[in-house]
Amino acid sequence: MKTNPGRFFEDYTVGETIVHAVPRTVSGGERALYHAIYPSRHALYSSDEFARGCGLPQSPMEDLAAFHVVFGKTVPDISLNAVANLGYAEGRWLRPVYPGDTLRSESTVIGLKENSNGKSGNVYVRTRGLNQDGDVVLDYVRWVMVRKNRLDAPAPEAVLPELRKVVPASDLVVPEGLDFSGYDFALAGERHRWGDYEIGEQIDHVDGVTIEEAEHMIATRLWQNTAKVHFDATFREDGRRLIYGGHVISMARALSFNGLANAQMMVALNAGAHANPCFSGDTVRAWSEVLDKAETAAPGVGALRLRLVAVKQGAAPFALKGEDGKYRPEVLLDLDYWALIPR
Amino acid sequence: MKTNPGRFFEDYTVGETIVHAVPRTVSGGERALYHAIYPSRHALYSSDEFARGCGLPQSPMEDLAAFHVVFGKTVPDISLNAVANLGYAEGRWLRPVYPGDTLRSESTVIGLKENSNGKSGNVYVRTRGLNQDGDVVLDYVRWVMVRKNRLDAPAPEAVLPELRKVVPASDLVVPEGLDFSGYDFALAGERHRWGDYEIGEQIDHVDGVTIEEAEHMIATRLWQNTAKVHFDATFREDGRRLIYGGHVISMARALSFNGLANAQMMVALNAGAHANPCFSGDTVRAWSEVLDKAETAAPGVGALRLRLVAVKQGAAPFALKGEDGKYRPEVLLDLDYWALIPR
Amino acid sequence: MKTNPGRFFEDYTVGETIVHAVPRTVSGGERALYHAIYPSRHALYSSDEFARGCGLPQSPMEDLAAFHVVFGKTVPDISLNAVANLGYAEGRWLRPVYPGDTLRSESTVIGLKENSNGKSGNVYVRTRGLNQDGDVVLDYVRWVMVRKNRLDAPAPEAVLPELRKVVPASDLVVPEGLDFSGYDFALAGERHRWGDYEIGEQIDHVDGVTIEEAEHMIATRLWQNTAKVHFDATFREDGRRLIYGGHVISMARALSFNGLANAQMMVALNAGAHANPCFSGDTVRAWSEVLDKAETAAPGVGALRLRLVAVKQGAAPFALKGEDGKYRPEVLLDLDYWALIPR
Structure with missing residues (x-):
């Protein structure tokens, strides 16, 4: 079979890391499209000059654009057979993404729990988005309910990750050089x-x-x-x-x-x-x-x-x-x- | 109140200059989108090679794209409570806009006249679009009818700007270097x-x-x-x-x-x-x-x-x-x- | 008459070459739009890093994007009065197109045959897409049925080009430097x-x-x-x-x-x-x-x-x-x- 049927609940193992396909180089094109589709006006993402006034080298891609690129790559491996998208946790943007950067994604399975009906289960993954230098630009946990394909597949040992309800302020990563002391209101x-x-x-x-x-x-x-x-x-x-x-x-x-x-x-x-x-x-x-x-x-x-x-x-x-x-x-x-x- | 209710007629004063928010850096993305949304084919704006053949360093952004960027920034300050867009005058493109340029806008109130019904009035502004070097790239007058919010606000002294019906040919600004003598028809x-x-x-x-x-x-x-x-x-x-x-x-x-x-x-x-x-x-x-x-x-x-x-x-x-x-x-x-x- | 009525069947001559108008410089904007409109995921066209891993200098424009740009320029001269798009043959991509390249098109009429009803005829053209250096990036034959405007125009001598049903594998042009020996599956x-x-x-x-x-x-x-x-x-x-x-x-x-x-x-x-x-x-x-x-x-x-x-x-x-x-x-x-x- 040449096409991808997606993974089912029984295809995941706690601890495995999945390399997601199709890396993506972003450019001014993605930025323009983002601003054409959403009424996005935060100045730091609209103007190179404004961004430089805030200590960054140029205007980065919208943080959610970076999120969507990283997330999109996970879909064929994580949520093609998902019944529901259940939650997010512990997400952090670790480094701005700039035009010319190439993003790829990988996910580690950190939790599995079959539902009592035996027809589906919850899969917890920690996904990382990486740039061309291997720097992690984004890291988040997501969990989804995924169908089983072989209903007779044995239920895995339930593993539920401990997830913080809120990222503590002390763990927030401020982009290097960011300086709002001369901010132009x-x-x-x-x-x-x-x-x-x-x-x-x-x-x-x-x-x-x-x-x-x-x-x-x-x-x-x-x-x-x-x-x-x-x-x-x-x-x-x-x-x-x-x-x-x-x-x-x-x-x-x-x-x-x-x-x-x-x-x-x-x-x-x-x-x-x-x-x-x-x-x-x-x-x-x-x-x-x-x-x-x-x-x-x-x-x-x-x-x-x-x-x-x-x-x-x-x-x-x-x-x-x-x-x-x-x-x-x-x-x-x-x-x-x-x-x-x-x- | 954190959100912007827009300005009403009584909020304008003749002579004041309003700095409009959210500067914008344009790129090949904006150009591609312009050509995707409008059946635009003027060669000077389609081909860097053609533009160089006409004496420009590269293909500029469409003149109307520059206009829209400059105009769009004025909306939250000028026309959010406008009842009607009444006219334009004395508009001139003064300098081509190229990918990588950052545009911002400012408007000076040059006329005010309350309507006889006391519920609205006409606001005349001269808007300038500026690039990252502070050069004016576009300058035009626009007038709109704007609602009053406090109907008991006193009518301002009526000031009607003298506007030329047509920009005289002698005032047209031809971009530096433009040369059609080797134009490829x-x-x-x-x-x-x-x-x-x-x-x-x-x-x-x-x-x-x-x-x-x-x-x-x-x-x-x-x-x-x-x-x-x-x-x-x-x-x-x-x-x-x-x-x-x-x-x-x-x-x-x-x-x-x-x-x-x-x-x-x-x-x-x-x-x-x-x-x-x-x-x-x-x-x-x-x-x-x-x-x-x-x-x-x-x-x-x-x-x-x-x-x-x-x-x-x-x-x-x-x-x-x-x-x-x-x-x-x-x-x-x-x-x-x-x-x-x-x- | 200032507008282009398009060419009719009697306006074509075998052997003539038509230079199509409106050259086009492509950028990251066109690439982003292509990926926004089609669910395109071939990695070579998505990631500069992946393309470099395959021996190319960066990710080229999608081959079909190059085709569409070249094809689009031919429409005003070839198919504005076409009744039907009949076929393609002998198409070859000869050189990748990269952001910053400027494409133009020209077509040589290689065949003509009036239909027996005397109201239309088939026009065969070989179209070449060229970049700013004059390199041919794409070459293909297309034939269309075009209406006659002057029904009394004499039928031209029928010329039917000999077209190969398939481009032989030995004629395929592999882009210079392409190397899949380290391909990342x-x-x-x-x-x-x-x-x-x-x-x-x-x-x-x-x-x-x-x-x-x-x-x-x-x-x-x-x-x-x-x-x-x-x-x-x-x-x-x-x-x-x-x-x-x-x-x-x-x-x-x-x-x-x-x-x-x-x-x-x-x-x-x-x-x-x-x-x-x-x-x-x-x-x-x-x-x-x-x-x-x-x-x-x-x-x-x-x-x-x-x-x-x-x-x-x-x-x-x-x-x-x-x-x-x-x-x-x-x-x-x-x-x-x-x-x-x-x-």
Whole structure:
């Protein structure tokens, strides 16, 4: 058989490392496309001059673009037969990605647990994105529920990794040279700095974007993510293409510019849930909540821990879960991350 | 309040200069996207070799791409609460923009006049686009009708700027080094030169393009234009997304290649009216009229003053206004500009 | 008349060479767009590092991207008034195209034959794509049926070129320096090498992509292909935009990654038929058949001759033609090409 059927639950072993295929060199083309698909305006990722004013050699690729490239490569090996994308943890951006860099990915299986129905199980992987020099640029844990192919395959010994609920502020990696002491708030678009945000504060990002099939497919393909369900309208019974969860993450993060224009760099992904599916025609909005604050050793650089919530039409303001403790049906995404912001 | 509500009429003062946020470095990515979204074929903007044959160091960004980048930055400060985009005047491209350049924008308020209903007023701004060296690359006047927020705010003293109806040919800026004396008409696509066009001549550009939601949103976002009405299908009561007027300008200009292939560079924007709104599903066509002709001091370089009209399905040939003096409902755009063409 | 009406059958003369307009410099932007529009994952075209590991200086543009750029330039002169695109033959990629290269096209008329109805005729052209150094990067024969404009124009002497049904393996041009002896099969995505494929073997590439208007127009415009029928929904009586046949070729080739991930480089186009039209909403799938195998003199480099078939929804597995010898209605494309693959 020449084609890749994907891996099933029984094909994973704790401790094995999977080298994912198809390395990718990124360029100004990927950057332009990212800004064409998402209303992304954080100045550090828009202007080489602004980035140099912050101590970086040039404007890096959007942190989520790096995430999508690294993630996309894992799909054929990790989630082709996934039933559900269950969570993220311990994600950290370790080094900016610049045009001309070549990224590849590898994942180590760090946990396995068969479900009681014997038909599927949860697979935990730690994925690393590496550049052409072998430097790790991104590291995160993801777990998915994967179908079994041979139902009589024996259940593996259950191994559940110990995962931190939040990346501690002391573990955040500030890019080398980053310096916000001469930060230009006028060019960045807002005057609010680290000290202006309070823990518990909620921000409605106001703007909405109605999702189109062509746009989410263009984005998802750009990251070489090949999951059928995003592209093939005949795949699901209802004839609808399911939108890549990362598309919603990027859309919400870009919308959060309005209120968080200075939360420039994503440096950690603490947790994330794709609460409900998103389809073409949905209008996506976003709100944020300040969960924590921290200082860093870099000049002028503070960190905010933020909850980023994406919702669709019909959502009530700042409503996340119902009385049953479950996400409301209009909630698409609940993401917990750390961002760097001038103090 | 962390988010930007936009400025209202009472927030402007004649003489103040507004620094617009989010500078932008452009690359081959923006150029490729421009050519993917518009059927743009002017050779000077398509081929580095052709541009060098015309005395430029390489192929510049399309003049309208530079315009859109500069314009897009003004939206959050000028037109977020605009009721209508009323006009353009005295626009001049002063220096080509090349991949790698970083653009930013600033606008000076040069006129204010409250409407007699007391609910809105007209704001006149002169906008400058600047590159990383501080050189002005583009300068134009635009006026918009903006809502008042506090209806009891006193009307400012009315100031109406004196604006020239047309940029005189003597004020056109020909890019340094531009030389059409060795111009390659075969590679440019048409044999017609400056002397072949007569004042009053009308050209039907023949081709049509049916507009898609994904395409106008991709374009508009690329210029970091954030006006809600272009992206959010729930914003207008009729559930339709209004297409950015600049999308129609670029579409019409690109279609004008067929008949004006040698009208390579836009150097002045004399006037422009978005006569009627454009929506997804409309099929855009264009026609031009030669309004004036002028010589320039650059070798082999002449100038044509052109009316560029974009229409949608149902338009009669070369029909612009009805007997009532108003634009016909099928007319989308009436633009008056100067272009450089080989003599 | 200032606009281009296109050439009609009586406007061609055997032996004449037509210089096509609008040369094009390609960049990382075109590459990113190609990967955003097609699910393209062949590693040689995705990663500079991988390409260097195969002896090339960097990752070239996709071979089909080069084809589309060269082809697009011919449309205004060859197929603007074409009734049908009849075939391809003797196509060879002679030199990789890299970001920064500038392509132009020229075609020599090598055959003419008026149809017996006197209303149209077949035009055979040999098209060459050239780079900025004048090197031929691509050379192919194409024939189209073109309408006559003046029905009383005399029929030209019929000239039918002798065309080889297949480019012989001995004529394949392997890019200078190409070396698959250190090929990284893990990063390429599959382990199958030249020796693993057998003549007659058929491969179902599994995945499907549902086609969107915005995507095929973005692609087709990027190649500066201006045929009205792809862009103008009012052009055909049924209100549907016909999809550029090259869009289907690229889609099918990209889908063939799953099963032919190592068939990296296209080096010859033996034949091709656009069996049925493709429209927005169709879901495209692909299958391949190994038609022949050959060795090459380059280290570790073998060649496969492949049939690549694109089909739409409703197609039976590996079904190509009906009992009447005609293509089944679900078959969109039947392409015959040579690809280089590690031995």
